[in-house]
Amino acid sequence: DTAVSQTPKYLVTQMGNDKSIKCEQNLGHDTMYWYKQDSKKFLKIMFSYNNKELIINETVPNRFSPKSPDKAHLNLHINSLELGDSAVYFCASSQDLGPGPNYGYTFGSGTRLTVV
């Protein structure tokens, strides 16, 4: 059983289109995240949700909109795609939120988005 699963694994689309990436976790974690990894492997957090509530919303264009229908799902919708949106997007989840030790994230295998 895959712990954090993302679909699709690859997504090629034209500029201006709207697309969604889905993420589901079966770990019972309370917190989910979206990260963007650029071509140089740099990882940047985009959003985090805790129990369907938005916690972190970094400086991301408002063309990106996360949606969390329940605590096991966090989807990412992107409007009016641009060439610069091409990257690998990772979903992750964790049990921990709040002060104290953190025991790590579980990542999905990524969605490679190519905008042409």
Add this chain to the structure above:
Amino acid sequence: GDSVTQMEGPVTLSEEAFLTINCTYTATGYPSLFWYVQYPGEGLQLLLKATKADDKGSNKGFEATYRKETTSFHLEKGSVQVSDSAVYFCALSAGDDNNDMRFGAGTRLTVKP
């Protein structure tokens, strides 16, 4: 803000060589520290972690010690294998209200037979 800095790559070693990837951190509180590994075409996997000073994390022959006095968490392995070729990320979690993970830039390791 809280951050990690890790040595730039790429690092190329021969099989059975000793590996060190340096990582230092900046944090105002008491962070937890992590090493993640990303194999080609895959997501990040937690390799090891340490949640307080002087803790040593270890897994698959890799180890790292949380050194508060030098604010470091260097990754080491005594004898690398070709299968260790991957990108390694140092990360910290600040332990504050959000507890989000901050990643270093990643270090690509290539091990040659």
